[in-house]
Amino acid sequence: MAEMINEKIFKAYDIRGIYPAELNEAAAYAIGRAFVKKSGASEVVVGSDMRVSGPALKRELIRGITDEGANVLDIGLVSIDVVYFAVGILKYQAGIMITASHNPKEYNGFKMVLQNMSWVRGQDLRDEVLHLSEELADTKGRVTTIDILPKYTDHVLSFVDRKKIKPFRVVIDAGNGMATNIIPLLEPHLPIEVIKLNFVLDGNFPAHPSNPLLPESQVQIIQAVKEHQADFGVIFDGDTDRLFFVDEQGTFIRADYTLLILAKEFLSRQPGMGIVYNIICSKIVPEKITEWGGVPILSEVGFVNISKAMREQNGIMGGELSAHYSFRDNAYADSGFIAFLILLQLLSEDGRALSEIVKPFYTYQKSPEVNIEFSDRSQIEQIIGELKKKYQTGKQNTLDGLTVYYQDWWFNVRASNTEPLLRVTVEADTQEILDSNLADLLAFINKAK
Template sequence: MGDLAKIFKAYDIRGVVPAELDAETAEAIGAAFVRVTGATAVVTAHDMRASSVPLSAAFARGATAQGADVIEAGLGSTDMLYYASGVLELPGAMFTASHNPAQYNGLKLCRSGAKPIGRDTGLTEIRELIEKGVPEHDGPSGTVSQRDLLKGYADHLKTLVDLSGIRRLKVVVDAGNGMGGHTVPPVFTGLPIDLVPLFFELDGTFPNHEANPIEPENLRDLQAKVRETGADIGLAFDGDADRCFVVDERGEIVTPSAITALVAVRELAKHPGSSIVHNLITSKAVPEIVAENGGTPVRTRVGHSFIKQTMAETGAVFGGEHSAHFYFRDFWFADSGMLAALHVLAALGGQDGPLSELLTEYARYVPSGEINSEVADQAVAADRVRAAFAGRPGVTIDELDGLTVGADDWWFNLRPSNTEPLLRLNAEAADEQTMAAIRDEVLAIVREK
């Protein structure tokens, strides 16, 4: 068994197979998961990686040895697993390493109703129980059965977004050889959509490009195909299809903040006066637009555990992150890139203009994108930046998550990576010149140029 401290992350379990994550480890995780959750039954799903089936089978052995029944949903996206957990009211385990390279795999775990399990909500207990040794179960073993939940998932999503009556759309989808190639066809069935598929073949070696659409180079094929085909929109999913990035009809990348604002307006129209959660790296346009539409913007730290916890505490109807994770109260407070995509398609198809025109109101500022700097000491570098900006007229500083510095027409956030010697910079301003000046000044201080 590998080093558990290395593969147990803040929100999930992830490592190289088999050096760090093997069948023995997966079996122990299954046993400990049942013990910690007290589950009498669990539901599992897996992505297209070659190691996913054997790892999920090993997990099932561990779970059934503890007396729990295992319902295997088979191939699915992470949000399909959340659907399964919610509709069946069972704890769940998704076998995926999301956008990581082919040699990786992992598990995303949740309690009944898709309630997240992270470092502070069960992952640490599971790891510690494995390290001590999971006690043997003295009763009968559980059973393993298979259940096809894909159609139910697709049908459920379409009850949450009304696409009846929209104009016909040409939509390019880049699945990146990930699970979007499995889930998009049944979701789009029956909709007024002409689908142009890119890389729908399930292949965990990712032969065309990384299934990580947050990196602009992984969107180039989608951008080119949208322009080539004259499509109305392009959608790109990551490996486990829980995140969705959008490209407009010109082939230009749409920021996840603009999508957050658009979906927020739609949800506020259905649920007036509701709270909308956004992390502190989303555009300043998001809280402005939420307030303008009668909602209450709620700012949180970066990370899905903070978003989900805050949504549950406030009863927020929707939450969005800069990383293209989108969370819905009507979807058990869980994230679904597919559900966000349906909202965008409904908004686009419900009017006659192009997507770029529709989104003009939601993209008010110029973002830098996330820029990483390798530093010897994260705290020392951040302190240099704090000292440089402290005391400047009209400048505010807060430390909810890293260092956030702002003025009337610009802001930036500098956050340390949890796993690498990096500082991550996100900046935004009212115009390109101001953004570039702030970005370059901060980077020069961080990198001591």
């Protein structure tokens, strides 16, 4: 069995790879068995998104789970937060979502959670998968199909007062992903007019890539917001854990600004609470959270780390630049639909256009993330060590890679969790300061390679 498993699929947060070259049916079967062995679960909720390879991988995953003696509760084609709801709120023992999130159509994978909403990381399951015994359980598990979507719908709607929501016109781009199935469940309970884009499930993503951050993914929704004179737009990725907002002028709202919008709403509900943000968010984030009476909580990059920091440091919500937004009352898990609903209520109560609400956040100049490829990860650690010495006059933080703060600029360099890449982020008070320091930083890194 082990010789048929590609070790590249075991990532920092989940299991993911190209189907079938890296992730195939044999791997799915082994993962199902290994998950039951490691977790000790006697029942596992299984959901999947619309990717073309999903049915084949799901069939073998379920066979592996049941061969190991655990029962499967099949919840069908769902968004990923439905699996989180099943485990975190309904208290089923464990859950697996078959998805590759925003990755290209060739990919698929598994995200795995346990009842206390602790994530089973891909790397944690690696050895169990590679060293499975041939012995199966004496009694095979059963498969039951269940429908938890009515309860899920009630849960996400509970985060807002629907009577306060105004009849906005909203463009929603489902991207041929799972928002196709969930938005129609919410729509009858809301007074809004929804202009739908790409509301047909299709794992080939014919309209545009599943990643909303790619420029080619943004063209259609920007045009639609302007054409329909919409109040704002929303674009989801394939499994809906990421969503981005577009203001009434057709401008994409950066995810750390959206975090601030949501944070202000939660702090008005519960003053003094903690808001989690990651190390590469703009420094306007902790400044505003403090100004509004909240407690800024710094986290490593990654939605798993956001959730962990919320739980450990009394956070009420958290978010990051990848557009995951997590909520304490959602069992510390992320949900794009809860974020969408809260923004609806906030815009209704505020009265200003979305562009006006975010305008005060455009204080600093920030570079897009720069990715520099290396031949191996050891080189990256060496470079980070050299950067520590070069920038020793700044205030340094090693929570996630290296972050160095100066009075009028800061930078973060960190290794990718999945590839031999050094990720570089720089922010400054002015564009001139940004350009100068980014150029110096990149020149040093490239010279030291």
